[in-house]
Amino acid sequence: MSAVRFGVDLSTSAGLGADPVADARKAEDLGFDxxxxxxxxxxxxxxxETWTMLAWVAASTTRIHIATRVLGVPYRPPAMxxxxxxxxxxxxxxxLILGLGGGYSDxxxxxxxxxxxxxxxxxxxxxxxxxxxxxxxxxxxxxFEGRRYRTDDAExxxxxxxxxxxxxxxxxxxxxxxxxxLADGWIPSLGNAPPEDIPAMRERIIAGARDAGRAPEEIACxxxxxxxxxxxxxxxxxxxxxxPGFIAERLVSFTKLGFGGFNLTPVGNDKDRxxxxxxxxxxxxxxxxx
Numbered sequence: 129m130s131a132v133r134f135g136v137d138l139s140t141s142a143g144l145g146a147d148p149v150a151d152a153r154k155a156e157d158l159g160f161d162x163x164x165x166x167x168x169x170x171x172x173x174x175x176x177e178t179w180t181m182l183a184w185v186a187a188s189t190t191r192i193h194i195a196t197r198v199l200g201v202p203y204r205p206p207a208m209x210x211x212x213x214x215x216x217x218x219x220x221x222x223x224l225i226l227g228l229g230g231g232y233s234d235x236x237x238x239x240x241x242x243x244x245x246x247x248x249x250x251x252x253x254x255x256x257x258x259x260x261x262x263x264x265x266x267x268x269x270x271x272f273e274g275r276r277y278r279t280d281d282a283e284x285x286x287x288x289x290x291x292x293x294x295x296x297x298x299x300x301x302x303x304x305x306x307x308x309x310l311a312d313g314w315i316p317s318l319g320n321a322p323p324e325d326i327p328a329m330r331e332r333i334i335a336g337a338r339d340a341g342r343a344p345e346e347i348a349c350x351x352x353x354x355x356x357x358x359x360x361x362x363x364x365x366x367x368x369x370x371x372p373g374f375i376a377e378r379l380v381s382f383t384k385l386g387f388g389g390f391n392l393t394p395v396g397n398d399k400d401r402x403x404x405x406x407x408x409x410x411x412x413x414x415x416x417x418x
Contacts, residue, residue: 156190186224206261330386
């Protein structure tokens with residue numbers, strides 16, 4: 129594999145024929161560095177709950193890292209997520225990447241009776257969730273009084289064995305500065321963060337890091353995008369489509385924007401073949417150019 133990190137989307141579909149364990153094992157066998165799954169618990173299509181599915185997958189793999197992309201903070205009390213994350217990371221042998229976000233779908237919050245935070249409250253809650261997780265993982269009797277969440281002399285044992293990486297899926301100015309201030313990684317999606325917007329977005333992250341006394345290079349930048357390896361396919365909106373060489377060139381161009389990795393979602397009816405071509409034809413071509 130390339131020094132650039134490559135992940136692959138793991139579908140949460142619970143439809144007929146869905147087999148997330150088989151998909152995860154295939155990604156591991158092909159040499160991908162991590163897999164990730166999105167978090168949308170409410171909907172009319174059959175799906176697995178993200179955390180439960182990923183825990184099942186972790187028990188059935190040995191090497192590949194596993195990322196939540198990204199957990200909507202308002203769905204679950206942050207202190208419980210911190211406990212869940214410590215257990216997941218310990219049981220998986222240190223393979224968790226905890227992806228967090230403010231929560232995208234207001235309709236899902238309403239459907240589950242959770243209330244609908246304002247955009248500002250979502251960012252505040254995201255920041256508080258990070259402080260709570262880090263505090264519970266490292267400090268005894270941890271108390272935190274936030275505007276959205278709190279803990280009161282909370283004990284979490286065992287403490288985390290390592291610094292569990294927290295990646296954020298963020299896009300707005302305030303949340304980007306928060307990413308620079310507190311996060312270990314940034315994982316935006318191509319559809320919400322097109323290449324022409326990336327330099328300005330990364331500048332906000334870098335400014336947030338410097339204001340917090342952090343080195344910006346400590347923050348991993350991972351581009352989440354859909355791809356289709358197909359020499360005959362027509363271009364698609366927000367999908368990187370074309371020959372292996374063309375896709376590799378596009379990915380290399382994204383590394384020049386500051387991305388050190390990619391989370392890839394193969395599209396089409398031949399996803400297994402797509403995954404194989406990405407591993408055997410696209411990634412090696414990126415490796416020789418970076």
